[in-house]
Amino acid sequence: MPTLVTATIKKRCRYCRKSTLNFLKSLCGELKELKGVVLLENKPISTCSLEELSKKMALVLTEKIRGFNLNVFDLVASGQMPYTNLFHQLKETHLKVVRKAMEMTGISSLAQKPLHELSDGNFQKALIAKALAQQTQTVLLDEPGAYLDYGSKHRLFEWLQRLAREQNKCILASSHDLHLVRKYCNKLLLLSDGRAELLDTEIAITRPAFLALGGSYL
């Protein structure tokens, strides 16, 4: 599996009327495919059990999670749920993974902080740490950096890029920020007019579909 950061470009397709979020949801099997089949390791995703999927693909959405006394540690530790016993008992091996994930995202010092007290950037990091703790080959992100300021966005993408290279993960993020996409992603998945094209970034940015999305202003 190649190391890559791929970005899909947000645009409502005229024919399939799907947003990129729905596209991501189809990819992880939450929504049924309208057309075609999603394959994961050459296996149709609809034939994979949820348990199997949870060990192969992690999800990061933009929606906030709050309440119920949830803190950062709880959120990150939930990434280990596919690997723990019936009562989600965290043994030393699980804790190690959780700590590592928090270290990598730089939120170790926030472990005991309630989720509702986090800044948007740290919340995003906590979610990504959760996805890392899930130990999956693939990570899907919906508009990471949507609520972040300019600098934090770049830091996040830079970091995602490094993650993809060093951890050999496939990271698929949806974004409508063409600057970020061009700078940090090595492949682009262009969604337009009901068609999807996976191209190397250098080639993708010359395509009419990319230009039509606003690429001509870059």
Next chain:
Amino acid sequence: MKLKYGILFLLVVFLFAMFCSIFYGGSGALSWSEVNSANFIFWEIRLPKTLTAILAGFALPTAGLLLQVLFRNPLAGPYALGISSGASLMVAVSLLATQSIGLGLFFGKSVLIASALSGSFAVTLLLLAISSRVRSNVVVLLIGLMISQICGALLGTLEYYAEPGNLKNFVLWGMGSFSGTNYKDLFILLLFILMSFVMLLFSIKPLNALLLGDEYARSLGFNISRTRFFLILISSLLTGICTAFCGPVAFVGISVPILSRILFQTSRQEWHLLSGVLMGSSLLLFADALSHNLIPDSSLPVNIITTLLGAPVVLYLMFKTKQW
């Protein structure tokens, strides 16, 4: 509060409450020697009543906690969402119907149980069907309130046309009471609670996952519709069976989980279930003991005590904590 010490403290409170309920929970206090000897009042009245209160104290907070997670709303509870009212309505219908054609003796309590369960299950399913269409939690809560009101109105109609003898019994039942259960009833109650407990053991992990929202819970490998179904089944079973034997006991189902979340800053629901059970049964035992002693030579309905006892505490704590 440290979790383990907190639970230990609650355990002590629980034992004290049990003591109060057994020795003072009736007209006149019992003495040790009376308890030791084969005393009729102790064995046939006090003990079944105390045990009923403990089981109800298990059932209601647990149901409330599950509903709060299910609807992602701290104000959800069996009473607030109209689930208790649904059960009451069905009980009233079956009671008044069977009594009017003289079948009450024939069917006995199994009809009561079946109708309460069907009522609570129907309301929960209805609520869930609505909540999948309506995104806002507040709307779901309001719909629950409306269901509760509609059930109340239908209940009022039934009461209006009921015979005076039946009416008093039913009104008393509606105010909640732990007396009136014998050991056979207790056995049935225990059976249902054990059943729910076993299902609960398998639901704890998905319950914790559900705190993050449906999408994440699913991506962590949990089947959301199955989890929801089990949570509804458990909470309806617990509410229904409790309502069948003790009447619609107000307030405990909603307030105890809130209290537990405020006292124990953990997101692990198994701790809240444990502390909720201890707090809920203590509250009901105290309420029972108080209801017999507050006014001399008379006893108040349990519902009045539970509400008066718990509501101010929760209000105070809710104002003190900012996070919801």
